[in-house]
Amino acid sequence: MVKLVHLADLHAGKLTAKTLDRNEDLLHALEQVYDFVKEERPDYLVVAGDIFDKRRPDSESSKLVGDFFVRVAALGTKVLAAAGNHDGSGFLDMFTPWSRRWGVRIFPRLNTKELVYADGEVAFAVVPFVSERAITELSEGGADARVRYAEKMRKLLTYAAERVKGFKYRFLVAHLFFARSKVGKTEQEITVSDAYAVDQSALSEVFHYAALGHVHRHQRLEFAPAPAYYSGSLYQLDFGEEGQDKFFNFVVVENGRTSVRPIKLSLLRELRKVVLKRGEDAKKVLEREKRPNLYLWVEVEASSPQEFTLRRSLAERILGENLLKVTVRWKDTSSRSLFRRRNDGRSVEDLRDPLKMYREYCLTALGRKPDPRTEELIRELLQRVGV
Numbered sequence: 059m060v061k062l063v064h065l066a067d068l069h070a071g072k073l074t075a076k077t078l079d080r081n082e083d084l085l086h087a088l089e090q091v092y093d094f095v096k097e098e099r100p101d102y103l104v105v106a107g108d109i110f111d112k113r114r115p116d117s118e119s120s121k122l123v124g125d126f127f128v129r130v131a132a133l134g135t136k137v138l139a140a141a142g143n144h145d146g147s148g149f150l151d152m153f154t155p156w157s158r159r160w161g162v163r164i165f166p167r168l169n170t171k172e173l174v175y176a177d178g179e180v181a182f183a184v185v186p187f188v189s190e191r192a193i194t195e196l197s198e199g200g201a202d203a204r205v206r207y208a209e210k211m212r213k214l215l216t217y218a219a220e221r222v223k224g225f226k227y228r229f230l231v232a233h234l235f236f237a238r239s240k241v242g243k244t245e246q247e248i249t250v251s252d253a254y255a256v257d258q259s260a261l262s263e264v265f266h267y268a269a270l271g272h273v274h275r276h277q278r279l280e281f282a283p284a285p286a287y288y289s290g291s292l293y294q295l296d297f298g299e300e301g302q303d304k305f306f307n308f309v310v311v312e313n314g315r316t317s318v319r320p321i322k323l324s325l326l327r328e329l330r331k332v333v334l335k336r337g338e339d340a341k342k343v344l345e346r347e348k349r350p351n352l353y354l355w356v357e358v359e360a361s362s363p364q365e366f367t368l369r370r371s372l373a374e375r376i377l378g379e380n381l382l383k384v385t386v387r388w389k390d391t392s393s394r395s396l397f398r399r400r401n402d403g404r405s406v407e408d409l410r411d412p413l414k415m416y417r418e419y420c421l422t423a424l425g426r427k428p429d430p431r432t433e434e435l436i437r438e439l440l441q442r443v444g445v
């Protein structure tokens with residue numbers, strides 16, 4: 059019998075909306091994983107890529123991850139961690155000389171010579187993220203390059219299955235995008251194109267389990283011959299993951315049969331987008347949404363810049379640090395006509411008044427009050443050119 063815990067997409071060092079440090083959320087999740095490992099004592103803990111959010115992580119994030127790996131290994135559970143597209147191979151190289159000593163194996167890049175990590179009767183084929191560029195030449199570009207990428211990755215996975223065939227327990231660890239998986243907004247942003255997606259049939263039934271990373275929504279790959287899962291991220295990384303529950307997987311292989319149990323994580327913080335509709339009592343809506351653990355993106359419906367500014371500052375006042383982002387959605391003809399006027403050039407007089415244009419730009423496009431210093435500068439310039 060082999061027992062393993064599968065997680066992925068830690069994204070240590072993640073900032074949400076460029077401001078909110080998520081390492082507390084990560085630590086909250088990893089503590090739950092640690093408690094589970096301590097209880098169940100799996101043979102392996104597998105991390106399927108995107109250990110860090112940045113190629114060169116800050117020291118706090120490195121320490122957080124390093125501590126977790128060493129603590130898990132100290133329980134007698136071997137740690138295997140492969141690089142994702144967010145990880146820097148060069149940075150992960152730094153871990154490798156000493157981590158092995160502690161029962162922690164890091165795979166910073168694809169190594170076809172050492173594709174398989176063998177441990178007695180158990181074999182892991184490890185496929186860290188391979189960039190599209192590494193496989194297809196840049197000059198080729200276009201559809202051809204995408205087909206070549208998908209084809210080569212498929213061949214690589216077939217080769218990987220071949221290499222583990224002789225072992226009693228056979229696993230795949232990969233950071234890769236598979237076609238027909240359910241994607242959150244986050245991955246769409248980071249993946250070059252759906253066309254690079256590898257067909258799920260490449261996940262050979264030779265594998266008892268495929269531990270995958272890259273897509274942040276927890277799911278089983280329905281069309282794969284092998285039991286294959288994206289375990290998903292460990293906390294809602296950004297607004298594309300709004301409303302998603304988060305998991306890691308507990309996998310047991312016994313007598314050639316695989317059982318998979320998703321373990322739901324409690325979340326330290328949740329993200330939500332709220333639309334402040336016109337005619338709604340904004341204060342009431344905002345007060346209803348105000349909770350210590352809920353972080354919001356407020357989209358304000360407004361018919362005028364003044365209305366937007368007013369509702370925006372109301373949101374700031376009520377939500378404080380729980381407000382991560384504010385955007386505007388113009389709702390009325392009056393504001394649309396404002397744009398129309400500019401676009402079809404009907405109001406040439408506006409062009410004669412740069413100060414007015416600047417103010418309008420601030421209120422409509424930026425959604426904030428004009429800066430008095432900039433206004434002063436414009437006045438000064440106008441005077442200089444004699445307007």
Ligand SMILES: [Mn+2]
Nearest residue numbers: 067108142272
């Ligand atoms: Mn990721």
